[in-house]
Each structure stands twice: as structure tokens, then as C-alpha cells.
Amino acid sequence: MKQKMDKRPSGCPIAFGLDTFGDRWTLLIIREIMLGGKRTYSEFLEAEEGIATNILVDRLKQLEADGIVEKTRDPENRRSFLYHLTKKGRDLAPILVEIILWSGAHDDRPVASRVMVEKALKDRAGFVATLRAGKTVR
Amino acid sequence: MKQKMDKRPSGCPIAFGLDTFGDRWTLLIIREIMLGGKRTYSEFLEAEEGIATNILVDRLKQLEADGIVEKTRDPENRRSFLYHLTKKGRDLAPILVEIILWSGAHDDRPVASRVMVEKALKDRAGFVATLRAGKTVR
Numbered sequence: 092m093k094q095k096m097d098k099r100p101s102g103c104p105i106a107f108g109l110d111t112f113g114d115r116w117t118l119l120i121i122r123e124i125m126l127g128g129k130r131t132y133s134e135f136l137e138a139e140e141g142i143a144t145n146i147l148v149d150r151l152k153q154l155e156a157d158g159i160v161e162k163t164r165d166p167e168n169r170r171s172f173l174y175h176l177t178k179k180g181r182d183l184a185p186i187l188v189e190i191i192l193w194s195g196a197h198d199d200r201p202v203a204s205r206v207m208v209e210k211a212l213k214d215r216a217g218f219v220a221t222l223r224a225g226k227t228v229r
Numbered sequence: 230m231k232q233k234m235d236k237r238p239s240g241c242p243i244a245f246g247l248d249t250f251g252d253r254w255t256l257l258i259i260r261e262i263m264l265g266g267k268r269t270y271s272e273f274l275e276a277e278e279g280i281a282t283n284i285l286v287d288r289l290k291q292l293e294a295d296g297i298v299e300k301t302r303d304p305e306n307r308r309s310f311l312y313h314l315t316k317k318g319r320d321l322a323p324i325l326v327e328i329i330l331w332s333g334a335h336d337d338r339p340v341a342s343r344v345m346v347e348k349a350l351k352d353r354a355g356f357v358a359t360l361r362a363g364k365t366v367r
Contacts (some may be wrong), residue, residue, distance in 0.1 A: 098338070099278050100340050101277045101278050101340075101342075102338075102340040102341050102342035103257075103260070103277075103278070103342060103345075104328065104329040104331075104332030104333055104336060104341065104342065104345055104346055105256060105257060105260050105325060105328050105329060105332070105345075106257060106278055107332040107336045107338075107341065108328035108329075108331055108332045109252075109253045109254075109256055109257065109328075110253065113251065113252055113253040113256070114247075114251055114252060114253070115247045115248065115251040115252070116247075118243060118247055118251070119241075119243060119244060119247065122241070122243050139239045139241075140237050140239050140241070140244055179334075179335050182331055182334060182335065183331060185327040185330070185331075186324065186327045186328055186331060187243060189323045189324045189327050190242065190243050190246035190247075190324055191242040191243060191246075192323070193242075193246055193320055193321060193323075193324060194242030194243070194245040194246045195242055196317075196320060197317050197320065198242060198245045200236070200240075200245075202238050202239075202240040203240050203242065203245065204239075204240035204241060204242065207241075207242055207243075208242055
């Protein structure tokens, strides 16, 4: 029986989206898979924002329950799983790219990284297509 | 002294975005202003998802601290405020539209509303421009 976070019944598509990925971590896990080509729990734990193990476990379960990621046994290590994006997960690419563009325009901290922002500015549609196709970009 | 939620120092534009609006409510308040033409605390409280007063107060403070909304005294009721989106706030329009499109493709519940989805599907760029210009659409 898979866990399922409550979806608010308002019918609003923005509310549905936020009920699925409206938190500080879910889209960062998607980033690790989609932009970073990461596949395993251990790799996700290495994300530089330092995700806690309990949050990672919870979000991966939720992403599976929502049909955004699928896991398969790692053929090289049968005790481990490989996580993949489904079509529903790959379809998050345009949202990630718009977030990248928004932050590129509004994050004025010296630490702000420009690499993804420049890719998105140079060719937004191409960048979305690359991500959606599962080609990693970093 | 305005409140300021911690922004993770990774420099990742996706993390910056999520640190700003990565929760279940912030973008719904933006929706109320941008799509619904709502302006006041009382109007935001009427949103059909039923936001709690403490969450609404907290998110409005954070949105002001982040420069996404500005408030002015209501000329018709000097004890009340009117909330407006700044340019930084209006620039969230493409993110909202991509969330609407994603949910339109993946929310298969009977309750799912198609009104915004159809507008976004019909003319994505025009819909973004309308929202960014502050013209309400419902």
C-alpha cells in the first residue's frame, strides 16, 4: 500500500501541483535525477543542500505513490534500487526551467550560480527538450 | 525588521526558488492576486482551499520580506491594506502557467478544473503575458 499525500479537492491545477511538489525538497530530488543524472538513494543523499535521510525516504515514497518516479533493482547491486523519472516526472522539466529563469532574474546573492540560468536564457525550449529527454546537463 | 526565511547557500537557482515559494500556500496567495484580482487579507482568507489565519499572516510577511508583494493603505478603509505584486511577483507568471499545464496533463480526478488549463493550452505565451500584466482571468 503506497503512501499518498492528501490532494486538496478544490480542483485548482495550481493547488494540485503544490500538493504534489510544493515543498523545499521534492523538486530538488527531481533536479538530482533530471539535471544531475543521479539514480540512487546514496547519490541523492550527497546533494549539496544536505537532505536528511527521513525526508529523503518520505519524498521518494511520495514521488513513487504519485507516479513521478519508478524504481528498479540495481543489476549491479541487488540490495539497491535505481530511480527513474516517469513521463509525469519528465513533464516537470518546463516548471524547473521557469524556476531557474525566475531565480536567474531575482537572486542577486554573490553565491548564485549562473550555469543553468545561462543555458535556459540561451535556448529555453531546447533546454526543456534536453531535460525532458533525460539528457543530463551537468 | 522584516522576517526572512533562510535561503540555502548552495547557489542553485532551483533551491533559491523553492526557498522562496516552495510550500503548499505561497503560490496560492499569488494565484489569488494574479488570477483572481484579490487584494486584501480578508479576500485571501476566502480562498476555497481554506488557508489558516496564522499561515496567511506568515506567508504575507515572507512575501513582503522577499519583495514579491507590497502593501499600501486601503484608501477606502485606512485600517486595512491592499496587497500588490511587484515585478518580482509578476515574474512568477510563467511558473504558475507551467504548473497549470502539468496538472492539466496529469490530474485525472473528476474534480479537476479545466478552465485555466484550456486557457494555457490555447495560448501559453498570451496567457503568461495577461497574467504578468496584472489582468485577472477569472
